[in-house]
Amino acid sequence: MDKDIMIKVKDVSMRFNLGIDKGFSLKQGFVNLLDPKMRKKHKEEKKKNDFWALKDVNFNVQKGEVVGFIGSNGAGKSTLLKVVAGVMKPTKGKVEAYGTICPMIELGAGFDMDLTARENIYLNGAVMGYSKQFLDEKFNEIVEFSELKDFLDVPVKNFSSGMIARLAFSVATLVEPEILIVDEILSVGDLAFQAKSEAKMLNMITGGTTVLYVSHSLESIRKLCDKVIWIEHGVIKAIGGKEVCDKYAEYINKNI
Amino acid sequence: MKNIIYSIKKYKFLLYELVARDFKVKYKRSVLGVLWSLLYPVLTMTVMALVFSNMFRVSMPDVNYLVYLMSGLIIFNYYSEASNLAMSSVVGNFSLINKVYIPKYIFPLSKCIFVGINFLLTLIPLYAIILLTGTGVNIHHLLLPFGFICLFMFTVGMGFILATISVFLRDMFYIYGVMITLWMYVTPIMYDFAMIPAKFQLIFKLNPLYWYIYFTRDIILYNQVPNLNVWIYCLGSSLLFLFIGMFIFKKYQDKFIYYV
Numbered sequence: 001m002d003k004d005i006m007i008k009v010k011d012v013s014m015r016f017n018l019g020i021d022k023g024f025s026l027k028q029g030f031v032n033l034l035d036p037k038m039r040k041k042h043k044e045e046k047k048k049n050d051f052w053a054l055k056d057v058n059f060n061v062q063k064g065e066v067v068g069f070i071g072s073n074g075a076g077k078s079t080l081l082k083v084v085a086g087v088m089k090p091t092k093g094k095v096e097a098y099g100t101i102c103p104m105i106e107l108g109a110g111f112d113m114d115l116t117a118r119e120n121i122y123l124n125g126a127v128m129g130y131s132k133q134f135l136d137e138k139f140n141e142i143v144e145f146s147e148l149k150d151f152l153d154v155p156v157k158n159f160s161s162g163m164i165a166r167l168a169f170s171v172a173t174l175v176e177p178e179i180l181i182v183d184e185i186l187s188v189g190d191l192a193f194q195a196k197s198e199a200k201m202l203n204m205i206t207g208g209t210t211v212l213y214v215s216h217s218l219e220s221i222r223k224l225c226d227k228v229i230w231i232e233h234g235v236i237k238a239i240g241g242k243e244v245c246d247k248y249a250e251y252i253n254k255n256i
Numbered sequence: 257m258k259n260i261i262y263s264i265k266k267y268k269f270l271l272y273e274l275v276a277r278d279f280k281v282k283y284k285r286s287v288l289g290v291l292w293s294l295l296y297p298v299l300t301m302t303v304m305a306l307v308f309s310n311m312f313r314v315s316m317p318d319v320n321y322l323v324y325l326m327s328g329l330i331i332f333n334y335y336s337e338a339s340n341l342a343m344s345s346v347v348g349n350f351s352l353i354n355k356v357y358i359p360k361y362i363f364p365l366s367k368c369i370f371v372g373i374n375f376l377l378t379l380i381p382l383y384a385i386i387l388l389t390g391t392g393v394n395i396h397h398l399l400l401p402f403g404f405i406c407l408f409m410f411t412v413g414m415g416f417i418l419a420t421i422s423v424f425l426r427d428m429f430y431i432y433g434v435m436i437t438l439w440m441y442v443t444p445i446m447y448d449f450a451m452i453p454a455k456f457q458l459i460f461k462l463n464p465l466y467w468y469i470y471f472t473r474d475i476i477l478y479n480q481v482p483n484l485n486v487w488i489y490c491l492g493s494s495l496l497f498l499f500i501g502m503f504i505f506k507k508y509q510d511k512f513i514y515y516v
Contacts (some may be wrong), residue, residue, distance in 0.1 A: 016514065017514070085356070085357055086357035087353075087354065087355065087356065087357050087513070088513055089510040101357075103355070103356055103357070106355045109351060109352055109355035109356055110351075110352045110355075110356070112277055112281065114280075114281045114284055115277060115280060115281070119277070119280065122273055123273045123274075123277055126267075126269045126270035126272075126273040126274075127270060127273075127352060127356055127358060128356065129266055129267065129270070130269070131269050132269050132272075
Protein backbone atom coordinates (compact mmCIF):
# COMPACT_ATOMS: atom_id res chain seq x y z
CA MET A 1 0.00 0.00 0.00
CA ASP A 2 2.83 2.36 0.80
CA LYS A 3 3.99 2.04 -2.75
CA ASP A 4 0.82 3.58 -4.05
CA ILE A 5 1.30 6.81 -2.18
CA MET A 6 2.10 9.58 -4.62
CA ILE A 7 2.24 12.59 -2.34
CA LYS A 8 3.16 12.69 1.30
CA VAL A 9 2.58 15.94 3.15
CA LYS A 10 4.00 15.73 6.63
CA ASP A 11 3.62 18.37 9.35
CA VAL A 12 3.81 21.15 6.82
CA SER A 13 3.71 24.67 8.21
CA MET A 14 4.19 27.80 6.25
CA ARG A 15 4.95 31.17 7.75
CA PHE A 16 4.69 34.48 6.00
CA ASN A 17 5.81 37.76 7.39
CA LEU A 18 3.18 40.32 6.53
CA GLY A 19 5.50 43.15 7.44
CA ILE A 20 8.07 42.09 4.91
CA ASP A 21 7.14 44.78 2.43
CA LYS A 22 8.04 47.40 4.97
CA GLY A 23 11.43 45.81 4.97
CA PHE A 24 14.37 47.35 6.65
CA SER A 25 14.49 51.09 6.64
CA LEU A 26 17.45 53.21 7.53
CA LYS A 27 15.42 55.23 10.01
CA GLN A 28 14.23 52.14 11.85
CA GLY A 29 17.74 50.75 11.94
CA PHE A 30 19.04 53.99 13.38
CA VAL A 31 16.35 54.15 16.06
CA ASN A 32 16.99 50.53 16.98
CA LEU A 33 20.66 51.22 17.31
CA LEU A 34 20.17 54.01 19.79
CA ASP A 35 17.22 52.85 21.83
CA PRO A 36 17.08 49.29 23.20
CA LYS A 37 13.44 49.74 24.19
CA MET A 38 12.51 50.54 20.62
CA ARG A 39 14.55 47.57 19.46
CA LYS A 40 12.48 45.26 21.61
CA LYS A 41 9.26 46.80 20.46
CA HIS A 42 10.31 46.44 16.86
CA LYS A 43 11.12 42.79 17.37
CA GLU A 44 7.74 42.12 18.93
CA GLU A 45 6.03 43.94 16.13
CA LYS A 46 7.86 41.77 13.68
CA LYS A 47 6.64 38.69 15.45
CA LYS A 48 3.10 39.97 15.45
CA ASN A 49 3.32 40.26 11.70
CA ASP A 50 4.00 36.55 11.41
CA PHE A 51 1.18 34.85 9.67
CA TRP A 52 0.85 31.11 9.50
CA ALA A 53 -0.71 30.29 6.17
CA LEU A 54 -0.49 26.60 6.96
CA LYS A 55 -0.19 24.92 10.32
CA ASP A 56 0.83 21.28 10.74
CA VAL A 57 -0.89 20.00 7.66
CA ASN A 58 -0.76 16.25 7.22
CA PHE A 59 -2.20 14.09 4.48
CA ASN A 60 -1.31 11.48 1.93
CA VAL A 61 -2.53 11.15 -1.59
CA GLN A 62 -2.69 7.80 -3.28
CA LYS A 63 -2.16 7.02 -6.89
CA GLY A 64 -5.14 7.88 -9.06
CA GLU A 65 -6.92 9.72 -6.31
CA VAL A 66 -8.68 12.98 -7.08
CA VAL A 67 -8.41 15.22 -4.05
CA GLY A 68 -10.49 18.36 -3.77
CA PHE A 69 -9.57 21.28 -1.54
CA ILE A 70 -12.24 23.59 -0.19
CA GLY A 71 -12.18 26.53 2.18
CA SER A 72 -12.74 30.25 2.19
CA ASN A 73 -10.46 32.78 0.52
CA GLY A 74 -7.10 33.02 2.16
CA ALA A 75 -7.50 29.71 3.94
CA GLY A 76 -4.21 28.44 2.54
CA LYS A 77 -5.36 26.25 -0.33
CA SER A 78 -3.24 27.83 -3.02
CA THR A 79 -0.26 28.05 -0.70
CA LEU A 80 -0.58 24.35 -0.06
CA LEU A 81 -0.64 23.61 -3.78
CA LYS A 82 2.42 25.77 -4.31
CA VAL A 83 4.25 23.91 -1.58
CA VAL A 84 3.37 20.58 -3.15
CA ALA A 85 4.43 21.85 -6.58
CA GLY A 86 7.80 22.85 -5.17
CA VAL A 87 7.35 26.54 -5.89
CA MET A 88 7.69 27.29 -2.18
CA LYS A 89 9.63 25.49 0.47
CA PRO A 90 7.64 24.89 3.67
CA THR A 91 8.87 26.65 6.78
CA LYS A 92 8.54 23.38 8.66
CA GLY A 93 7.72 19.86 7.62
CA LYS A 94 8.27 17.90 4.48
CA VAL A 95 6.57 17.24 1.18
CA GLU A 96 7.41 14.22 -0.88
CA ALA A 97 6.01 13.78 -4.34
CA TYR A 98 6.68 10.76 -6.48
CA GLY A 99 6.10 11.55 -10.11
CA THR A 100 6.08 14.38 -12.60
CA ILE A 101 4.01 17.31 -11.48
CA CYS A 102 2.10 19.55 -13.83
CA PRO A 103 1.08 22.65 -11.92
CA MET A 104 -1.79 24.46 -13.57
CA ILE A 105 -1.79 27.14 -10.94
CA GLU A 106 -1.91 29.99 -13.36
CA LEU A 107 -2.09 29.62 -17.10
CA GLY A 108 0.40 31.29 -19.35
CA ALA A 109 3.10 31.81 -16.77
CA GLY A 110 6.18 32.62 -18.76
CA PHE A 111 4.52 33.89 -21.89
CA ASP A 112 6.53 36.65 -23.43
CA MET A 113 4.17 39.16 -24.98
CA ASP A 114 6.70 40.19 -27.60
CA LEU A 115 7.11 36.70 -28.97
CA THR A 116 4.84 34.97 -31.45
CA ALA A 117 2.47 32.17 -30.53
CA ARG A 118 4.85 29.64 -32.07
CA GLU A 119 7.80 30.90 -30.04
CA ASN A 120 5.72 31.02 -26.90
CA ILE A 121 4.64 27.41 -27.25
CA TYR A 122 8.27 26.38 -27.08
CA LEU A 123 9.16 28.84 -24.33
CA ASN A 124 6.21 27.87 -22.17
CA GLY A 125 6.81 24.19 -22.81
CA ALA A 126 10.43 24.63 -21.76
CA VAL A 127 9.33 26.40 -18.60
CA MET A 128 7.29 23.34 -17.73
CA GLY A 129 10.34 21.20 -18.23
CA TYR A 130 9.61 19.52 -21.56
CA SER A 131 12.28 18.78 -24.12
CA LYS A 132 12.46 20.18 -27.61
CA GLN A 133 11.89 16.76 -29.12
CA PHE A 134 8.73 16.29 -27.12
CA LEU A 135 7.41 19.71 -28.08
CA ASP A 136 8.20 19.11 -31.74
CA GLU A 137 6.12 15.96 -31.59
CA LYS A 138 3.22 17.59 -29.83
CA PHE A 139 3.34 20.91 -31.67
CA ASN A 140 0.59 20.14 -34.16
CA GLU A 141 -1.61 18.75 -31.46
CA ILE A 142 -1.27 21.94 -29.42
CA VAL A 143 -1.97 24.18 -32.39
CA GLU A 144 -4.95 22.14 -33.39
CA PHE A 145 -6.44 22.14 -29.95
CA SER A 146 -6.00 25.87 -29.52
CA GLU A 147 -7.54 26.54 -32.96
CA LEU A 148 -5.05 29.35 -33.46
CA LYS A 149 -3.39 28.02 -36.59
CA ASP A 150 -3.83 31.29 -38.50
CA PHE A 151 -2.21 33.33 -35.77
CA LEU A 152 0.89 31.26 -35.15
CA ASP A 153 3.30 33.97 -36.23
CA VAL A 154 1.55 36.88 -34.57
CA PRO A 155 3.09 38.32 -31.39
CA VAL A 156 1.02 37.31 -28.40
CA LYS A 157 0.57 40.94 -27.32
CA ASN A 158 -1.85 41.34 -30.22
CA PHE A 159 -3.97 38.43 -28.99
CA SER A 160 -7.20 38.87 -27.12
CA SER A 161 -7.17 37.59 -23.54
CA GLY A 162 -9.35 34.69 -24.58
CA MET A 163 -6.89 33.68 -27.27
CA ILE A 164 -4.00 33.84 -24.83
CA ALA A 165 -5.92 31.67 -22.39
CA ARG A 166 -6.65 29.15 -25.14
CA LEU A 167 -3.02 28.96 -26.13
CA ALA A 168 -1.91 28.62 -22.53
CA PHE A 169 -4.47 25.95 -21.82
CA SER A 170 -3.41 23.97 -24.86
CA VAL A 171 0.25 24.03 -23.86
CA ALA A 172 -0.45 23.25 -20.24
CA THR A 173 -2.58 20.22 -20.91
CA LEU A 174 -0.53 18.62 -23.63
CA VAL A 175 0.73 15.84 -21.43
CA GLU A 176 -0.76 13.47 -19.02
CA PRO A 177 1.40 14.10 -16.00
CA GLU A 178 1.46 11.76 -13.07
CA ILE A 179 0.35 14.49 -10.70
CA LEU A 180 -1.90 17.27 -11.88
CA ILE A 181 -2.42 20.36 -9.77
CA VAL A 182 -5.38 22.48 -10.75
CA ASP A 183 -6.29 25.77 -9.16
CA GLU A 184 -9.79 26.71 -10.21
CA ILE A 185 -9.40 26.59 -13.93
CA LEU A 186 -11.56 24.17 -15.68
CA SER A 187 -12.60 26.08 -18.70
CA VAL A 188 -11.37 29.10 -20.62
CA GLY A 189 -12.24 31.00 -23.78
CA ASP A 190 -15.56 31.34 -25.56
CA LEU A 191 -18.48 28.99 -25.10
CA ALA A 192 -17.36 26.46 -27.65
CA PHE A 193 -13.84 26.37 -26.28
CA GLN A 194 -15.10 26.23 -22.72
CA ALA A 195 -16.95 23.03 -23.47
CA LYS A 196 -13.90 21.63 -25.20
CA SER A 197 -11.47 22.56 -22.45
CA GLU A 198 -13.77 21.30 -19.74
CA ALA A 199 -14.07 17.99 -21.54
CA LYS A 200 -10.29 17.81 -21.77
CA MET A 201 -9.89 18.59 -18.09
CA LEU A 202 -12.43 15.98 -17.13
CA ASN A 203 -10.66 13.55 -19.36
CA MET A 204 -7.37 14.25 -17.63
CA ILE A 205 -8.87 14.12 -14.16
CA THR A 206 -10.76 10.92 -14.66
CA GLY A 207 -8.04 9.35 -16.77
CA GLY A 208 -6.24 7.84 -13.82
CA THR A 209 -3.85 10.64 -12.94
CA THR A 210 -3.48 11.82 -9.41
CA VAL A 211 -5.14 15.20 -9.11
CA LEU A 212 -5.10 17.96 -6.54
CA TYR A 213 -7.96 20.27 -7.28
CA VAL A 214 -8.89 23.56 -5.66
CA SER A 215 -12.30 24.97 -6.33
CA HIS A 216 -15.05 27.03 -4.82
CA SER A 217 -17.64 25.13 -6.76
CA LEU A 218 -18.84 22.43 -4.39
CA GLU A 219 -20.76 20.95 -7.23
CA SER A 220 -17.70 20.20 -9.30
CA ILE A 221 -15.84 18.96 -6.24
CA ARG A 222 -18.67 16.56 -5.48
CA LYS A 223 -18.71 15.42 -9.06
CA LEU A 224 -15.00 14.82 -9.47
CA CYS A 225 -13.29 14.12 -6.19
CA ASP A 226 -12.78 10.91 -4.26
CA LYS A 227 -11.43 12.72 -1.27
CA VAL A 228 -12.16 16.17 0.05
CA ILE A 229 -9.95 18.24 2.33
CA TRP A 230 -11.39 21.28 4.01
CA ILE A 231 -8.88 23.89 5.07
CA GLU A 232 -9.67 26.86 7.25
CA HIS A 233 -7.08 29.34 8.56
CA GLY A 234 -4.25 27.09 7.52
CA VAL A 235 -5.52 24.07 9.43
CA ILE A 236 -7.23 21.00 8.09
CA LYS A 237 -10.75 21.11 9.47
CA ALA A 238 -12.00 17.93 7.94
CA ILE A 239 -10.74 15.25 5.66
CA GLY A 240 -12.87 12.57 4.15
CA GLY A 241 -15.31 11.77 1.40
CA LYS A 242 -17.99 13.91 -0.18
CA GLU A 243 -19.71 14.42 3.18
CA VAL A 244 -17.04 17.04 3.93
CA CYS A 245 -18.70 19.25 1.32
CA ASP A 246 -21.95 19.15 3.25
CA LYS A 247 -20.19 20.04 6.47
CA TYR A 248 -18.53 22.95 4.76
CA ALA A 249 -21.80 24.17 3.28
CA GLU A 250 -23.41 23.93 6.70
CA TYR A 251 -20.59 25.91 8.27
CA ILE A 252 -20.89 28.61 5.66
CA ASN A 253 -24.63 28.86 6.10
CA LYS A 254 -24.26 29.16 9.84
CA ASN A 255 -21.75 31.94 9.54
CA ILE A 256 -23.63 34.09 7.10
CA MET B 257 26.23 16.78 -7.69
CA LYS B 258 24.04 14.18 -9.30
CA ASN B 259 21.11 16.51 -8.80
CA ILE B 260 22.89 19.36 -10.50
CA ILE B 261 23.68 17.27 -13.55
CA TYR B 262 20.12 16.02 -13.71
CA SER B 263 18.67 19.51 -13.46
CA ILE B 264 21.04 20.85 -16.09
CA LYS B 265 20.02 18.04 -18.40
CA LYS B 266 16.35 18.58 -17.77
CA TYR B 267 16.46 22.33 -18.10
CA LYS B 268 18.99 22.56 -20.93
CA PHE B 269 16.22 23.31 -23.36
CA LEU B 270 14.75 25.98 -21.10
CA LEU B 271 18.17 27.61 -20.90
CA TYR B 272 18.36 27.55 -24.68
CA GLU B 273 14.87 28.98 -25.00
CA LEU B 274 15.57 31.79 -22.53
CA VAL B 275 18.72 32.80 -24.41
CA ALA B 276 16.87 32.58 -27.72
CA ARG B 277 14.06 34.68 -26.30
CA ASP B 278 16.44 37.44 -25.29
CA PHE B 279 17.87 37.51 -28.78
CA LYS B 280 14.50 37.60 -30.47
CA VAL B 281 13.20 40.33 -28.21
CA LYS B 282 16.38 42.39 -28.37
CA TYR B 283 16.35 42.90 -32.10
CA LYS B 284 12.63 42.94 -32.71
CA ARG B 285 11.62 45.87 -34.89
CA SER B 286 15.17 47.10 -35.35
CA VAL B 287 16.18 47.55 -38.97
CA LEU B 288 19.81 46.53 -38.57
CA GLY B 289 19.00 43.72 -36.15
CA VAL B 290 21.91 41.61 -35.10
CA LEU B 291 24.30 43.93 -36.96
CA TRP B 292 24.01 46.21 -33.95
CA SER B 293 26.04 43.71 -31.96
CA LEU B 294 28.92 44.41 -34.33
CA LEU B 295 28.29 48.09 -34.88
CA TYR B 296 27.68 49.17 -31.31
CA PRO B 297 31.13 48.39 -29.88
CA VAL B 298 32.80 49.89 -32.95
CA LEU B 299 30.88 53.11 -32.53
CA THR B 300 31.54 53.39 -28.79
CA MET B 301 35.17 52.66 -29.43
CA THR B 302 35.32 55.37 -32.06
CA VAL B 303 33.84 57.91 -29.69
CA MET B 304 36.27 56.96 -26.95
CA ALA B 305 39.20 56.96 -29.32
CA LEU B 306 38.30 60.44 -30.52
CA VAL B 307 37.92 61.76 -27.00
CA PHE B 308 40.90 60.15 -25.41
CA SER B 309 43.52 60.26 -28.13
CA ASN B 310 42.70 63.77 -29.32
CA MET B 311 41.49 65.64 -26.27
CA PHE B 312 43.29 63.93 -23.45
CA ARG B 313 46.27 62.95 -25.55
CA VAL B 314 46.56 59.47 -24.22
CA SER B 315 49.33 57.87 -26.17
CA MET B 316 50.63 54.36 -26.29
CA PRO B 317 54.11 54.33 -27.69
CA ASP B 318 54.51 50.66 -28.59
CA VAL B 319 51.04 49.53 -29.44
CA ASN B 320 48.10 50.54 -31.51
CA TYR B 321 45.71 52.58 -29.36
CA LEU B 322 42.59 51.42 -31.20
CA VAL B 323 43.35 47.77 -30.53
CA TYR B 324 44.28 48.60 -26.95
CA LEU B 325 41.00 50.43 -26.43
CA MET B 326 38.83 47.88 -28.20
CA SER B 327 40.23 44.85 -26.37
CA GLY B 328 39.62 46.45 -22.97
CA LEU B 329 36.26 47.80 -23.99
CA ILE B 330 34.67 44.57 -25.19
CA ILE B 331 35.75 42.75 -22.03
CA PHE B 332 34.48 45.45 -19.73
CA ASN B 333 31.27 45.85 -21.72
CA TYR B 334 30.62 42.14 -21.48
CA TYR B 335 31.02 42.20 -17.74
CA SER B 336 29.00 45.35 -17.27
CA GLU B 337 26.05 44.30 -19.40
CA ALA B 338 25.93 40.68 -18.26
CA SER B 339 26.21 41.49 -14.56
CA ASN B 340 23.53 44.15 -14.83
CA LEU B 341 21.10 41.85 -16.63
CA ALA B 342 21.87 38.97 -14.28
CA MET B 343 21.22 41.23 -11.30
CA SER B 344 17.69 42.06 -12.41
CA SER B 345 16.92 38.63 -13.85
CA VAL B 346 15.53 37.08 -10.68
CA VAL B 347 13.38 40.06 -9.74
CA GLY B 348 12.27 40.43 -13.35
CA ASN B 349 11.12 36.84 -13.66
CA PHE B 350 9.12 36.86 -10.48
CA SER B 351 5.88 35.95 -12.24
CA LEU B 352 7.51 32.70 -13.32
CA ILE B 353 9.23 31.92 -10.04
CA ASN B 354 5.97 32.37 -8.21
CA LYS B 355 4.04 29.92 -10.33
CA VAL B 356 6.16 27.04 -11.51
CA TYR B 357 9.15 25.29 -10.14
CA ILE B 358 12.23 26.25 -12.11
CA PRO B 359 15.75 26.16 -10.77
CA LYS B 360 16.33 29.84 -10.17
CA TYR B 361 20.00 29.88 -11.10
CA ILE B 362 18.88 29.49 -14.68
CA PHE B 363 17.92 33.17 -14.93
CA PRO B 364 21.29 34.82 -14.15
CA LEU B 365 23.05 32.06 -16.07
CA SER B 366 20.94 32.57 -19.19
CA LYS B 367 21.70 36.29 -19.13
CA CYS B 368 25.44 35.67 -18.90
CA ILE B 369 25.24 33.26 -21.83
CA PHE B 370 23.10 35.63 -23.87
CA VAL B 371 25.53 38.50 -23.44
CA GLY B 372 28.36 36.01 -24.00
CA ILE B 373 27.10 35.21 -27.48
CA ASN B 374 26.94 38.92 -28.14
CA PHE B 375 30.50 39.15 -26.86
CA LEU B 376 31.64 36.54 -29.37
CA LEU B 377 30.06 38.65 -32.10
CA THR B 378 32.05 41.67 -30.95
CA LEU B 379 35.21 39.68 -31.63
CA ILE B 380 34.49 40.20 -35.32
CA PRO B 381 35.01 43.98 -35.21
CA LEU B 382 37.93 43.44 -32.83
CA TYR B 383 39.69 41.21 -35.34
CA ALA B 384 38.78 43.58 -38.16
CA ILE B 385 40.60 46.32 -36.27
CA ILE B 386 43.51 44.04 -35.44
CA LEU B 387 43.94 43.27 -39.12
CA LEU B 388 43.28 46.77 -40.41
CA THR B 389 45.78 48.37 -38.07
CA GLY B 390 48.40 45.81 -38.98
CA THR B 391 48.72 44.48 -35.44
CA GLY B 392 48.57 41.00 -36.81
CA VAL B 393 47.45 37.60 -35.60
CA ASN B 394 49.67 34.91 -34.19
CA ILE B 395 49.44 31.39 -32.86
CA HIS B 396 49.10 32.63 -29.27
CA HIS B 397 45.59 33.81 -30.07
CA LEU B 398 44.51 30.24 -29.51
CA LEU B 399 45.07 30.87 -25.79
CA LEU B 400 42.48 33.65 -25.67
CA PRO B 401 39.50 31.39 -24.87
CA PHE B 402 41.09 30.72 -21.47
CA GLY B 403 40.78 34.38 -20.56
CA PHE B 404 37.24 34.52 -21.89
CA ILE B 405 36.19 31.48 -19.89
CA CYS B 406 37.64 33.05 -16.74
CA LEU B 407 35.77 36.25 -17.52
CA PHE B 408 32.57 34.26 -17.99
CA MET B 409 32.93 32.38 -14.71
CA PHE B 410 33.69 35.58 -12.83
CA THR B 411 30.66 37.26 -14.35
CA VAL B 412 28.36 34.34 -13.51
CA GLY B 413 29.61 34.43 -9.93
CA MET B 414 29.06 38.17 -9.65
CA GLY B 415 25.66 37.73 -11.32
CA PHE B 416 24.63 35.26 -8.62
CA ILE B 417 25.81 37.56 -5.85
CA LEU B 418 24.13 40.65 -7.32
CA ALA B 419 20.88 38.84 -8.10
CA THR B 420 20.69 37.60 -4.52
CA ILE B 421 21.39 40.99 -2.98
CA SER B 422 18.97 42.82 -5.26
CA VAL B 423 16.10 40.54 -4.24
CA PHE B 424 16.43 41.65 -0.63
CA LEU B 425 17.67 45.16 -1.26
CA ARG B 426 16.30 46.95 -4.30
CA ASP B 427 18.63 49.86 -3.61
CA MET B 428 21.29 47.64 -5.14
CA PHE B 429 20.20 48.60 -8.65
CA TYR B 430 21.20 52.20 -7.98
CA ILE B 431 24.24 51.39 -5.91
CA TYR B 432 25.57 49.06 -8.57
CA GLY B 433 24.95 51.65 -11.27
CA VAL B 434 27.35 53.96 -9.48
CA MET B 435 29.74 51.13 -8.71
CA ILE B 436 30.01 50.08 -12.33
CA THR B 437 30.86 53.64 -13.38
CA LEU B 438 33.62 53.75 -10.80
CA TRP B 439 34.71 50.30 -11.84
CA MET B 440 35.05 51.41 -15.44
CA TYR B 441 37.45 54.16 -14.47
CA VAL B 442 39.61 52.02 -12.22
CA THR B 443 39.96 49.45 -14.99
CA PRO B 444 42.62 50.42 -17.50
CA ILE B 445 40.42 50.45 -20.57
CA MET B 446 41.25 53.77 -22.17
CA TYR B 447 44.40 54.77 -20.32
CA ASP B 448 47.77 53.19 -19.82
CA PHE B 449 48.18 51.38 -16.52
CA ALA B 450 51.62 52.95 -16.16
CA MET B 451 49.90 56.33 -15.71
CA ILE B 452 48.58 55.19 -12.33
CA PRO B 453 50.73 56.36 -9.39
CA ALA B 454 52.76 53.45 -8.01
CA LYS B 455 51.13 53.56 -4.58
CA PHE B 456 47.68 52.93 -6.09
CA GLN B 457 48.75 50.23 -8.49
CA LEU B 458 48.35 47.43 -5.98
CA ILE B 459 44.72 48.38 -5.35
CA PHE B 460 44.03 48.47 -9.06
CA LYS B 461 45.45 45.00 -9.38
CA LEU B 462 42.86 43.60 -6.97
CA ASN B 463 40.33 44.07 -9.74
CA PRO B 464 39.83 40.72 -11.49
CA LEU B 465 38.80 42.45 -14.70
CA TYR B 466 42.26 43.98 -14.80
CA TRP B 467 43.74 40.50 -15.13
CA TYR B 468 41.38 39.28 -17.84
CA ILE B 469 42.16 42.39 -19.86
CA TYR B 470 45.86 42.04 -19.11
CA PHE B 471 45.82 38.42 -20.30
CA THR B 472 44.04 39.36 -23.51
CA ARG B 473 46.27 42.32 -24.29
CA ASP B 474 49.44 40.40 -23.58
CA ILE B 475 48.47 38.05 -26.39
CA ILE B 476 46.89 40.47 -28.83
CA LEU B 477 49.16 43.48 -28.46
CA TYR B 478 52.46 42.07 -27.31
CA ASN B 479 52.37 38.72 -29.12
CA GLN B 480 53.47 36.84 -26.04
CA VAL B 481 52.26 34.08 -23.79
CA PRO B 482 51.21 35.63 -20.47
CA ASN B 483 53.31 34.80 -17.41
CA LEU B 484 52.27 31.95 -15.20
CA ASN B 485 51.17 34.28 -12.41
CA VAL B 486 48.71 35.99 -14.79
CA TRP B 487 47.14 32.62 -15.56
CA ILE B 488 46.86 31.90 -11.86
CA TYR B 489 45.32 35.29 -11.03
CA CYS B 490 42.77 34.86 -13.83
CA LEU B 491 41.72 31.35 -12.93
CA GLY B 492 41.90 31.90 -9.18
CA SER B 493 39.80 35.05 -9.13
CA SER B 494 37.16 33.61 -11.44
CA LEU B 495 36.81 30.35 -9.53
CA LEU B 496 36.73 32.20 -6.23
CA PHE B 497 33.88 34.47 -7.29
CA LEU B 498 32.03 31.67 -9.02
CA PHE B 499 32.04 29.59 -5.85
CA ILE B 500 31.14 32.49 -3.59
CA GLY B 501 28.28 33.34 -5.94
CA MET B 502 27.01 29.76 -6.08
CA PHE B 503 27.20 29.45 -2.32
CA ILE B 504 25.32 32.68 -1.61
CA PHE B 505 22.70 32.03 -4.27
CA LYS B 506 22.05 28.49 -3.09
CA LYS B 507 21.83 29.57 0.51
CA TYR B 508 19.23 32.26 -0.06
CA GLN B 509 17.26 31.06 -3.09
CA ASP B 510 14.43 29.52 -1.07
CA LYS B 511 13.75 32.87 0.55
CA PHE B 512 13.47 34.76 -2.76
CA ILE B 513 9.81 34.01 -3.11
CA TYR B 514 8.88 36.05 -0.03
CA TYR B 515 10.73 39.13 -1.16
CA VAL B 516 10.22 39.48 -4.87
